[in-house]
Amino acid sequence: MSTTTQPTITIAGATATGKSDLALNLAEHLGGEIINTDSMQFYRGMDIGTAKLPIDERRGITHHLIDILDVREEANVQTFQRQAREAIADIRTRGKRPILVGGSGLYVRAATDRMEFPGTDPDVRARIESEVEADRWGRHRHLQEIDPAAAAKITPNDSRRIVRALEVIELTGRPFSAQLPDYQAIAPTIHLGLSVERKILHERIASRVETMWEHGWVDEVRRLLERGLAEGRTASRAIGYAQIQQYLAGELDRDDAQEQTTIRTRQFARRQDTWFRRDPRIVWIDGTAGDHAANAASALDAVADTKS
Structure with a gap:
């Protein structure tokens, strides 16, 4: 089957389940390019707290719709829908496979499903x-x-x-x-999901938050505040970024800011899982073991088994 008729692939799941590694592995095996569907990774400079892959860790694979907004700007799903569909078409014209990855459920669906978005006032x-x-x-x-x-x-x-x-x-x-969407795709699409046992996921989230602080998350927020982060209606409220702003303002101490970030992230992960579990089309892969090679093998099997 030619790449122009092969289904688009989406990779969904809660935060810290290993979606980025799976996307890279699939892109290498299938000749793909990656389209970001994490709304917080749209923002330039929001790198550590969004677990955005540095360019030198992207294995030379082209990524689309990362770093497209200033922190003062508001993410807009209607605009994203147009941009994502243009990116899918562009990737196909170059004989590549579009692979969408991210945990913002509405944005994933906006790119692939029949959805209309009323205007705003x-x-x-x-x-x-x-x-x-x-x-x-x-x-x-x-x-x-x-x-x-x-x-x-x-x-x-x-x-x-x-x-x-x-x-x-x-x-x-x-x-x-x-x-609300009714799960009707505009073109053949294979939906994959990564799941992790809740206890293990909670441990990963706590460890990730601590590591992000150690790797300079607070300094990242300081730099973004100089660029107008506090004025951004979307970016300023992002989990972790909001708590660090409170920490810098003296409203929370370090331990409380980290704990609140961990709790909010766990709550967000539950909401993500609930959203994605409603979609009957998703083929779920158990990523509890954290074995990226095994996850990729399972995903490739699912792609091979799924009828376009």
């Missing part, structure tokens, strides 16, 4: 954000009343999605649930 968004910030649980209860299907899929702790759901409903007059 800055004034409406700002008003709803202030309402949710003042009473997140109350706004979630309101969402339950006007769109129970959407509320069932959005937790009360997910402020950003509560805001977006209420904004879409107000702007379109339609339920936000009508905009």
